[in-house]
Amino acid sequence: MIRTKAELEAQERTTLAPWAQKSGDSAGRSHPEPSHPNRTEYQRDRARIIHSRAFRRLEYKTQVFLNGTGDHLRTRLTHTFEVANITRTIARSLALNEDLAETIALAHDLGHPPFGHTGEETLDALMRAHGGFDHNAQSLRIVDVVETRYPKFPGLNLSHEVREGLQKHAKFYQGTKGAAHPQPSIEAQIANLADEITYYSHDLDDGLDFELLEPMQLAELVVWKESEADVRRDFPRLKGREFRAYVIRCIIDRQVADVVQTSAALIEKSGVQSADDVRRYPRPLIAYSKPLLKANQQLRRFLYANLYYHPRVAGANTRACERLGDVFKAYLKKPSLLGGATSRRIKADGLHRTVCDYISGMTDRYLLDEHERLFPSV
Numbered sequence: 009m010i011r012t013k014a015e016l017e018a019q020e021r022t023t024l025a026p027w028a029q030k031s032g033d034s035a036g037r038s039h040p041e042p043s044h045p046n047r048t049e050y051q052r053d054r055a056r057i058i059h060s061r062a063f064r065r066l067e068y069k070t071q072v073f074l075n076g077t078g079d080h081l082r083t084r085l086t087h088t089f090e091v092a093n094i095t096r097t098i099a100r101s102l103a104l105n106e107d108l109a110e111t112i113a114l115a116h117d118l119g120h121p122p123f124g125h126t127g128e129e130t131l132d133a134l135m136r137a138h139g140g141f142d143h144n145a146q147s148l149r150i151v152d153v154v155e156t157r158y159p160k161f162p163g164l165n166l167s168h169e170v171r172e173g174l175q176k177h178a179k180f181y182q183g184t185k186g187a188a189h190p191q192p193s194i195e196a197q198i199a200n201l202a203d204e205i206t207y208y209s210h211d212l213d214d215g216l217d218f219e220l221l222e223p224m225q226l227a228e229l230v231v232w233k234e235s236e237a238d239v240r241r242d243f244p245r246l247k248g249r250e251f252r253a254y255v256i257r258c259i260i261d262r263q264v265a266d267v268v269q270t271s272a273a274l275i276e277k278s279g280v281q282s283a284d285d286v287r288r289y290p291r292p293l294i295a296y297s298k299p300l301l302k303a304n305q306q307l308r309r310f311l312y313a314n315l316y317y318h319p320r321v322a323g324a325n326t327r328a329c330e331r332l333g334d335v336f337k338a339y340l341k342k343p344s345l346l347g348g349a350t351s352r353r354i355k356a357d358g359l360h361r362t363v364c365d366y367i368s369g370m371t372d373r374y375l376l377d378e379h380e381r382l383f384p385s386v
């Protein structure tokens with residue numbers, strides 16, 4: 009038995025909620041393509057992302073800790089898989105389109121430069137007079153322009169709904185006929201929130217694992233306290249690393265359960281009846297409950313105060329970013345260093361944007377090697 013695309017689309021119509029984005033209702037691609045016999049449009053988009061070079065490079069890019077610092081610390085790639093997994097759980101629980109939500113999650117960090125947020129700030133400063141740099145905008149630029157895999161069009165020619173989902177933090181989301189909406193699809197909203205759930209929990213985990221955070225420090229955090237109480241109740245003898253790992257597991261479970269419950273109630277109350285009603289609705293329908301929102305804001309402040317700028321994190325990232333600046337300036341001075349395929353874009357995109365695209369695509373280690381090549385240490 010081989011299932012056809014038409015059968016898969018029909019199945020979505022009978023099994024998904026009325027407000028889910030159906031792949032058969034996709035607004036299509038910028039460059040029209042013949043459809044695939046047994047894959048939906050979002051399944052194809054997911055494959056295009058996974059097979060892209062930008063996706064493979066995520067393995068060697070910093071999430072919080074400089075890549076290579078420790079074998080168990082998250083990289084951009086493992087972060088992305090965790091986001092995709094949480095996204096799928098929420099989407100499936102709410103009868104929404106898992107393929108679309110997962111695809112957006114897999115692509116959400118493609119635009120991240122080397123060296124994490126410090127790298128992003130450095131590039132943004134270097135690009136200040138030339139349009140700046142933002143990793144969300146860059147994710148879209150990668151799938152639209154930078155990746156070259158197909159002979160008939162630039163980029164990956166993704167469907168409208170996946171591209172919409174990558175316009176994170178946009179004021180308005182562009183519709184197909186020029187109409188702008190305050191919200192993206194409900195599937196994109198899931199990927200946005202799943203990103204937060206993921207990094208809150210794994211940054212705590214990595215911080216503890218790498219001994220930059222002490223369990224004692226966490227005693228005042230509501231998010232930690234509630235899950236810690238669950239674990240002490242269910243497994244009173246658990247200690248050390250096993251205890252901490254299970255608390256993290258419970259934090260994720262509580263967050264996901266809260267979002268599923270809260271969002272189901274919000275959807276019901278909103279009265280939305282279609283995917284476009286979701287887009288026109290003034291507020292997101294995927295959300296934390298008020299108490300969890302408050303607890304997560306406290307966690308966020310804690311991570312900023314105690315982890316992201318910890319000398320052992322920030323010191324390594326700052327030194328790496330100085331090298332990023334050196335390489336950037338070296339390319340500006342001598343564009344011939346960029347190589348054939350990249351330098352051909354200078355005419356259309358300008359020298360600064362071309363250099364910025366090239367550097368932001370680099371992995372941590374490639375940039376450090378390139379620095380060594382351009383500025384050999386004695």
Ligand code: MG
Pocket residue numbers: 087091116117203
């Ligand atoms: Mg992310």
